[in-house]
Amino acid sequence: MSELFFGYFATMIIILSILVVTRRNPVHSVMWMLLLFFHIAGLYLFLNAEFIAAIQVIVYAGAILVLFLFVLLLLNLREEVKVKKFVGAWPAGLFITAALLVILLSVVKSFVPGPAGKYSIEFIKQETHTKALGKLLYTDYLFPFEIASLVLLVAIIGAIVLAKRKTGN
Numbered sequence: 808m809s810e811l812f813f814g815y816f817a818t819m820i821i822i823l824s825i826l827v828v829t830r831r832n833p834v835h836s837v838m839w840m841l842l843l844f845f846h847i848a849g850l851y852l853f854l855n856a857e858f859i860a861a862i863q864v865i866v867y868a869g870a871i872l873v874l875f876l877f878v879l880l881l882l883n884l885r886e887e888v889k890v891k892k893f894v895g896a897w898p899a900g901l902f903i904t905a906a907l908l909v910i911l912l913s914v915v916k917s918f919v920p921g922p923a924g925k926y927s928i929e930f931i932k933q934e935t936h937t938k939a940l941g942k943l944l945y946t947d948y949l950f951p952f953e954i955a956s957l958v959l960l961v962a963i964i965g966a967i968v969l970a971k972r973k974t975g976n
Contacts, residue, residue: 809853816850833879837872844868855928858936 823843830836844867851860931939944952 812853813850816846816853819846820850833882834876837875837879840875841868841872844872855932856936858940 823839826839827836827843848860848863851863926939
């Protein structure tokens with residue numbers, strides 16, 4: 808039964824991803840993306856990662872998708888939908904896709920799983936997901952976490968500088 812649910816979520820994620828990138832109307836793409844985010848959250852719930860599922864819904868489906876819709880509404884979509892895109896570029900796209908598929912298959916073929924770490928399923932169930940994630944972030948991965956924080960801070964400062972309007976004097 809669990810394989811059936813996992814197969815459903817995996818299949819729907821692939822189908823919804825294809826729908827997101829193939830729709831001509833960007834608003835339709837965003838709506839398919841919303842459904843995609845909920846399916847990804849469902850997959851996280853299925854894998855007993857409730858905290859990640861909640862973050863997926865709150866951050867991605869809630870905040871980032873609203874930002875996408877806000878930007879799309881600021882654009883003139885009628886002119887964008889009328890313009891033909893990717894005319895004559897499909898052979899190059901097919902070649903790049905085939906090359907990526909070959910690379911992906913070679914990587915999957917050479918994959919060797921590493922040894923089990925100290926964060927087993929039993930350990931995570933004992934500690935709870937959020938506590939285990941917090942311990943990992945603030946101990947083993949503190950330096951990458953701080954670098955990501957600095958990158959986000961620079962992005963926020965850049966967005967504020969770009970959005971600031973010049974006043975007369």
